Amino acid sequence: xxxxxxxxxxxxxxxxxxxxxxxxxxxxxxxxxxxxxxxxxxxxxxxxxxxxxxxxxxxxxxxxxxxxxxxxxxxxxxxxxxxxxxxxxxxxxxxxxxxxxxxxxxxxxxxxxxxxxxxxxxxxxxxxxxxxxxxx
Amino acid sequence: xxxxxxxxxxxxxxxxxxxxxxxxxxxxxxxxxxxxxxxxxxxxxxxxxxxxxxxxxxxxxxxxxxxxxxxxxxxxxxxxxxxxxxxxxxxxxxxxxxxxxxxxxxxxxxxxxxxxxxxxxxxxxxxxxxxxxxxxxxxxxxxxxxxxxxxxxxxxxxxxxxxxxxxxxxxxxxxxxxxxxxxxxxxxxxxxxxxxxxxxxxxxxxxxxxxxxxxxxxxxxxxxxxxxxxxxxxxxxxxxxxxxxxxxxxxxxxxxxxxxxxxxxxxxxxxxxxxxxxxx
Numbered sequence: 416x417x418x419x420x421x422x423x424x425x426x427x428x429x430x431x432x433x434x435x436x437x438x439x440x441x442x443x444x445x446x447x448x449x450x451x452x453x454x455x456x457x458x459x460x461x462x463x464x465x466x467x468x469x470x471x472x473x474x475x476x477x478x479x480x481x482x483x484x485x486x487x488x489x490x491x492x493x494x495x496x497x498x499x500x501x502x503x504x505x506x507x508x509x510x511x512x513x514x515x516x517x518x519x520x521x522x523x524x525x526x527x528x529x530x531x532x533x534x535x536x537x538x539x540x541x542x543x544x545x546x547x548x549x550x551x
Numbered sequence: 552x553x554x555x556x557x558x559x560x561x562x563x564x565x566x567x568x569x570x571x572x573x574x575x576x577x578x579x580x581x582x583x584x585x586x587x588x589x590x591x592x593x594x595x596x597x598x599x600x601x602x603x604x605x606x607x608x609x610x611x612x613x614x615x616x617x618x619x620x621x622x623x624x625x626x627x628x629x630x631x632x633x634x635x636x637x638x639x640x641x642x643x644x645x646x647x648x649x650x651x652x653x654x655x656x657x658x659x660x661x662x663x664x665x666x667x668x669x670x671x672x673x674x675x676x677x678x679x680x681x682x683x684x685x686x687x688x689x690x691x692x693x694x695x696x697x698x699x700x701x702x703x704x705x706x707x708x709x710x711x712x713x714x715x716x717x718x719x720x721x722x723x724x725x726x727x728x729x730x731x732x733x734x735x736x737x738x739x740x741x742x743x744x745x746x747x748x749x750x751x752x753x754x755x756x757x758x759x760x761x762x763x764x765x766x767x768x769x770x771x772x773x774x775x776x777x778x779x780x781x782x783x784x785x786x787x788x789x790x791x792x793x794x795x796x797x798x799x800x801x802x803x804x805x806x807x808x809x810x811x812x813x814x815x816x817x818x819x820x821x822x823x824x825x826x827x828x829x830x831x
Binding site: 456457459460461462471472475476477478479480482483485486498500501503505506507508509510529531532533534535536537539541542545546549550 | 577578579586587588589590591597642646648665667683684685686702703704705722723724741742760761762784785787788791792795811
């Protein structure tokens with residue numbers, strides 16, 4: 416993965432985890448399962464690649480940059496492109512039919528856009544949790 | 552539960568299902584599409600402005616009034632006479648502009664998700680703790696554990712901050728115009744800390760991941776914190792970010808030192824997938 420600095424084997428192919436499921440490390444081979452922490456959490460966003468949706472979102476929120484979305488990247492879980500949603504502590508898989516760009520920066524922008532759409536949806540699990548546990 | 556039989560663990564009242572890491576997994580579909588705000592967020596107008604005079608109010612009452620104003624559609628609130636009271640402006644999950652005319656005490660602006668807050672004075676311990684998203688700007692100095700466990704958003708202090716800045720940070724950006732104290736970035740897991748001045752001892756001690764940029768002197772580095780090369784992406788991001796908050800040094804950002812985790816303490820690969828998710 417270009418720009419990746421994770422411990423273990425260095426991955427230069429952006430599609431590595433899509434092609435092989437990403438069972439690379441000794442630990443992953445032991446448990447027979449890909450561990451989905453395989454992207455560079457330190458990769459800074461390239462603001463030249465903002466999508467129109469993200470520009471509108473930032474304007475709506477009144478922010479000058481990506482703010483919390485700077486820490487959102489496209490990861491790969493179980494051989495499938497996915498974005499991690501901290502509000503449900505789980506992965507949200509990108510539809511398989513979606514064609515992914517050939518670089519991590521553009522993929523990250525797509526991940527940010529999809530995560531915003533998912534989190535702001537009335538179907539998001541946080542809506543029910545909020546009803547059940549809100550304190551004020 | 553290695554080495555523990557199922558019957559033993561059952562007798563102890565413990566569950567025995569395997570930790571597969573696949574229990575919470577959702578597929579995004581276009582039907583999920585929502586707007587720009589949480590479904591439960593209040594619809595506020597930034598042009599509707601209100602003021603709260605805190606001189607005679609307890610913190611609980613001040614926080615309740617902020618929510619009432621939010622419920623009635625006010626998007627801009629001015630907090631007057633905060634008197635360095637503790638735990639003000641907490642748990643707001645909404646876009647919102649809040650201006651504090653004065654200083655805040657301990658645990659101000661904790662658990663925020665969305666608002667933009669500007670504090671004209673100083674703040675006490677643990678300002679911005681666990682913030683998820685939004686912007687908080689402090690015009691003067693801040694106490695210890697500034698941005699503890701920060702998850703996302705920008706936390707800015709134009710002055711200097713105390714020790715353990717960004718302890719256990721899990722995302723977001725902490726920007727300090729002045730100096731930062733000892734053990735800044737202690738056990739940080741991701742996110743960025745930018746210090747325009749000097750950093751105290753044990754900077755980045757036991758950090759797992761994330762990046763620290765320091766413009767001044769670093770007294771010494773903590774365990775497993777190492778210097779890395781400043782890239783063009785770093786320079787571009789630093790310039791952009793510091794410019795946003797009018798903290799860009801006259802000489803630019805080329806003199807900044809970049810600190811990252813040496814990853815000698817990493818044990819992520821020994822974690823089960825479910826456990827690993829907890830650090831994301």
